[in-house]
Amino acid sequence: MSGKHGPVPLEKYLNIHQSAMASHLKLGFVIDDGVQFDVVRSHAVYQLAGRIQCAGQLTLDVRKVLEVTGREGRVQFVQTVEYTYHAQLGKVREVFRYCGPHEEGHNDEHHVHRFDVLGSGKQLADSPTFLIHEEERPTLGEVIEELHRWHDTHGDDAARLLASFD
Amino acid sequence: MLKVSALLQMSEDARDEALSKSNGAVGEMRKKIAMFERRYEMTSEEMRQSFATGKMRDTADTSEWLMLLRTVNRVG
Numbered sequence: 001m002s003g004k005h006g007p008v009p010l011e012k013y014l015n016i017h018q019s020a021m022a023s024h025l026k027l028g029f030v031i032d033d034g035v036q037f038d039v040v041r042s043h044a045v046y047q048l049a050g051r052i053q054c055a056g057q058l059t060l061d062v063r064k065v066l067e068v069t070g071r072e073g074r075v076q077f078v079q080t081v082e083y084t085y086h087a088q089l090g091k092v093r094e095v096f097r098y099c100g101p102h103e104e105g106h107n108d109e110h111h112v113h114r115f116d117v118l119g120s121g122k123q124l125a126d127s128p129t130f131l132i133h134e135e136e137r138p139t140l141g142e143v144i145e146e147l148h149r150w151h152d153t154h155g156d157d158a159a160r161l162l163a164s165f166d
Numbered sequence: 167m168l169k170v171s172a173l174l175q176m177s178e179d180a181r182d183e184a185l186s187k188s189n190g191a192v193g194e195m196r197k198k199i200a201m202f203e204r205r206y207e208m209t210s211e212e213m214r215q216s217f218a219t220g221k222m223r224d225t226a227d228t229s230e231w232l233m234l235l236r237t238v239n240r241v242g
């Protein structure tokens with residue numbers, strides 16, 4: 001049985017992405033969806049990459065690599081094999097960064113880095129957190145929702161922090 | 167590069183053709199790798215070694231750099 005991040009038909013994948021972005025644009029939190037689709041290797045590896053501009057000078061830089069894992073007729077099944085979702089406040093603070101496993105012997109599980117955004121700006125002491133189970137690993141839509149919640153909770157303080165850098 | 171909405175609006179044939187286009191993203195990935203090598207004044211292999219031994223931290227730059235290297239290697 002396919003899990004949360006299991007292979008899905010490419011068209012379904014793109015529709016889920018488009019529907020999530022449309023929903024966040026409608027809510028007004030996402031101001032501009034700069035994520036674009038590109039071919040890494042024809043009919044085999046694709047990329048989604050770009051910046052999502054959000055309210056309160058928050059940005060989310062996205063890079064995802066999708067691999068074609070199988071075909072049924074013309075339908076290609078794709079699965080995310082690499083990703084990073086990097087949320088920042090203006091040019092002054094990182095908020096969080098979700099990463100797939102680094103295979104280079106350091107942080108070699110899925111993980112998330114979180115930062116003391118309104119304080120020192122440094123990474124929190126208990127970060128990174130490892131996301132061992134598939135269900136813990138968010139979709140792009142869930143990452144945007146997390147950033148939206150952060151904005152709802154900390155938006156005023158974040159605006160004051162940004163003003164202090166002007 | 168294509169907006170996802172544009173890709174979804176294409177006919178199946180047009181989408182197939184778009185997905186057949188040769189590896190535009192690989193060139194962009196190689197350029198970004200070269201940019202990281204210039205910025206940090208080291209080769210990608212040196213960075214990989216430094217990262218593996220903990221001399222370089224897991225930052226947004228090193229994370230993306232490693233991901234680009236893995237992806238370029240994946241497609242050969």
